[in-house]
Amino acid sequence: MDVQGRGRADGIDPADQWVLNPTTGDYELRLTPSAPPSAVPGPRRPAPRDPAPRDPAPRGTGHTPPPGTSAGRRGRRPVPRKPKASRAKKVLLWTGGTMAFVLVATAGGAYFYLKHLEGNVATTDIGDAGKSGFSKDEAFNILIIGTDKRTGDGNEGYGDQGSVGHADTNILLHVSKDRTNATALSIPRDLIVDIPDCPTKQADGTEKVVAGQQDVRFNRSLGESGRDPGCTMRTVKETTGISVDHFMMADFNAVKTLTTAVDGVTVCLEHAVKDKQSKLDLPAGESKVEGEQALAFVRTRHSFGNEGDLDRIKVQQQFLGSLMRKMSSGDTLTSPTKLLKLAEAATKALTVDSAIGKVGTLKDMALELKKVPTKNISFTTVPVLDNPAETIKATVVVNESTGPQLFDMIQNDVSLTAVKQQKKKEAAAVAARLKGTKSAASEVRVRILNGGAAAGSAQAELSYLQNDEGVAKSENAGNADAALARTTLEYAPAQADQARRLAAILGLSGSAMKPGESVTNSQGVPAMTLTLGKDFKGAGIKLNSSAAASVDVDKSTADKVQCAG
Missing domain, CATH: 3.40.630.190 (LCP protein)
Incomplete structure (x- = not known):
């Protein structure tokens, strides 16, 4: 029998074969007498902690069963107890063709059932x-x-x-x-x-x-x-x-x-x-x-x-x-029955990469x-x-x-x-990094790299800074090693005054300012590094590096009811 057919004899749903043991609070695999032996063994049942001798009183003698039991044709049976909450963990799982949010239920002692579910998942x-x-x-x-x-x-x-x-x-x-x-x-x-x-x-x-x-x-x-x-x-x-x-x-x-x-x-x-x-x-x-x-x-x-x-x-x-x-x-x-059916349905619906196939x-x-x-x-x-x-x-x-x-x-x-929260974080970053004195533009030393902006952007920005803003100690350092989504300004702590001046000129926010170690320009003099990212809009155009503050997309959230039309 293949792994997806285990425990399915006589058309029985595997979810219906996992039943609650009221004594232990665990879910256990129970096969009907007509079912052939399952390839998925159920969890071991714990031995009674304090076994008591059988009640010798015959039926009809008026014997009163002890508390917690009831008399019947098959003798005593435990009165069901409410299982402990920790025994039935509820687990949420994303999956599906149009993407579905489904639940996988696991219970104490259900290791072999989890292995059965694992056999359902293709990798x-x-x-x-x-x-x-x-x-x-x-x-x-x-x-x-x-x-x-x-x-x-x-x-x-x-x-x-x-x-x-x-x-x-x-x-x-x-x-x-x-x-x-x-x-x-x-x-x-x-x-x-x-x-x-x-x-x-x-x-x-x-x-x-x-x-x-x-x-x-x-x-x-x-x-x-x-x-x-x-x-x-x-x-x-x-x-x-x-x-x-x-x-x-x-x-x-x-x-x-x-x-x-x-x-x-x-x-x-x-x-x-x-x-x-x-x-x-x-x-x-x-x-x-x-x-x-x-x-x-x-x-x-x-x-x-x-x-x-x-x-x-x-x-x-x-x-x-x-x-x-x-x-x-x-x-x-x-x-529990619905959760187990969901576990079966979810795992059979999935193909995943082998890294998460367990x-x-x-x-x-x-x-x-x-x-x-x-x-x-x-x-x-x-x-x-x-x-x-x-x-x-x-x-x-x-x-x-x-x-x-x-x-x-x-x-x-x-x-x-969380756009509002992001704006607050941005404001805090601006306050921390932009607060303080600013150097004169003529004292700003900066290397300009193109890290994803349009071709020629570094040279165009260099011309703007030198001719329009008086940042004479600037140079075009070519292309960055990798493309960046956002423009950044890296500077050493001793260059903070220069960084604040250049940020004011460019319209950079605090989050775009990256404190780091000092680098040198082509003349061997310490300089900052301005890397123009994909958000660079053109020479002389001020930047707003807060994506959350400017992005405008059509969106909805999972907690709100909407009608299709």
């Missing part, structure tokens, strides 16, 4: 595309991929016929280091990107490099030419600058099985929908969907907005917020995710514009005026729900 070796492990002490980024591959019963009519499984739905989930917030960034499948060269592991253990492509749809980063999820992760890094640590991938079955496991998810429509293509048929207002109807809801696009993929992304985000609220509700958290690692990751309040989980989409290269608009490109700022916020662990 892919992505080499160095992601991290080698998971840390509880760091921020982390997971790429959630939903494919259009027609796998699973009843999915023959979905997606593209014969598809190898493209990156049809993509959400980059960033979880903050302090676990106070998370950002779910949707990446449109029709976004025009450059796909980099991608080393992939073959079945025989060898490595094959799939050649990259320029100016193609994002969804081609998976499946085509043998590209694996690691290729999609590399494409995200190429497009946004954000490093992806791990991935989770699922097909159409994920939405159906997960929503069924929780007895449906409540959705809301501004108007009635009867969509011939997706087969969605719902009235206006709130409805509960599961299985095929849930999948139809997240696949529908012709009945919402401009009937495009961007409108469908908003619907999917609304659905996900509702699913998350259902998963964290008391109805779900207090139902159920123990997934559990640790889930526990960290559980710490994030739903009100601080933000959903947003990569800011885009219609592709200017097309006459008939079918694809989109990154909006360069707002996209880089949003990517920078995620990369720098700034919450979309």
Whole structure:
């Protein structure tokens, strides 16, 4: 019997075979007499601490059973006790095709059941595309991929016929280091990107490099030419600058099985929908969907907005917020049977990178995710514009005026729900670093590097500083070793007066000022280093380095009910 079939004899659901032992407070695997021996042994039962001799009194003698027991045809049985809260740990886990927030339940002594769940999870070796492990002490980024591959019963009519499984739905989930917030960034499948060269592991253990492509749809980063999820992760890094640590991938079955496991998810429509293509048929207002109807809801696009993929992304985000609220509700958290069914559904829906393929690692990751309040989980989409290269608009490109700022916020662990807090931190940094005397402009010595700005920016800024601001002791030091999202000014403590003057000239905030060690210019004299980042707007234009203070994106949060329309 394969690992996914263990404990399934006679059509019995594995979740129903794990029952509460009222004496120990543990969940134990109990097989029916008709079931063949399970390949998953149950936990050992502890021996009685103080065994007592059997009651010799025969039936019908009027013997009164001792306290805590009751008489019956099979003798005494313990009166059920409420299990200790620590015996039933509730664990939250992100996963799914359109990304679902599901729960995995573990109980004391359920080690072998966890190993069974581990057998449900498929893994892919992505080499160095992601991290080698998971840390509880760091921020982390997971790429959630939903494919259009027609796998699973009843999915023959979905997606593209014969598809190898493209990156049809993509959400980059960033979880903050302090676990106070998370950002779910949707990446449109029709976004025009450059796909980099991608080393992939073959079945025989060898490595094959799939050649990259320029100016193609994002969804081609998976499946085509043998590209694996690691290729999609590399494409995200190429497009946004954000490093992806791990991935989770699922097909159409994920939405159906997960929503069924929780007895449906409540959705809301501004108007009635009867969509011939997706087969969605719902009235206006709130409805509960599961299985095929849930999948139809997240696949529908012709009945919402401009009937495009961007409108469908908003619907999917609304659905996900509702699913998350259902998963964290008391109805779900207090139902052992429902939690175990969710564990089965979640693990069968998943393909993950081998670094997190152990159920123990997934559990640790889930526990960290559980710490994030739903009100601080933000959903947003990569800011885009219609592709200017097309006459008939079918694809989109990154909006360069707002996209880089949003990517920078995620990369720098700034919450979309904490802009006010970020402004306060920024103000504190400004007060600490900009407070004090300022040197005369003529005394400022600075090297200028181009670290991601447009070509020629360093020379243009040099001319401006020398000719317009009187910073004569400045020089063009060429290109920086690496590109930066934000312009920075590095200086030694003894150069603080000079740094404050230059910051005032450039409009730099305190967070852009980086105290460090002294460096020397081309003449061997100590100088500061100004590195122009991607946020540099042009010579003489003042900078505002606070992404949180300026970024303007369309976003929603997981705690609020929204109606699709």
